[in-house]
Amino acid sequence: MAYDYPLDYETYSIEEIEIIIDFLSYLEDNVKHYEFKVLKEKYNSYRKAINSKMEEKRIDAEFQKLSGISIYRTLREFGL
Numbered sequence: 001m002a003y004d005y006p007l008d009y010e011t012y013s014i015e016e017i018e019i020i021i022d023f024l025s026y027l028e029d030n031v032k033h034y035e036f037k038v039l040k041e042k043y044n045s046y047r048k049a050i051n052s053k054m055e056e057k058r059i060d061a062e063f064q065k066l067s068g069i070s071i072y073r074t075l076r077e078f079g080l
Contacts (some may be wrong), residue, residue, distance in 0.1 A: 001015055006058070007020060015049075019048075020059075022045075023045065023046035024063060034074070039075075039078060040054060040078075060072050
């Protein structure tokens, strides 16, 4: 990873940041080889940490620009 994740680090606790980065890293590291159970668990934790649809959409758009990976499309493929 040669970039910073699209987070406002002032908004989240350290624990929440770890959860969010863990989810985004999982998406990057496992492109096309996701395990449904792991993806679902990490996504559920991510959603609890973000707790805002608008913020999820913003992070998805920024993450897609940086990595080429759409969180929304990935989750949709798995029916999440």
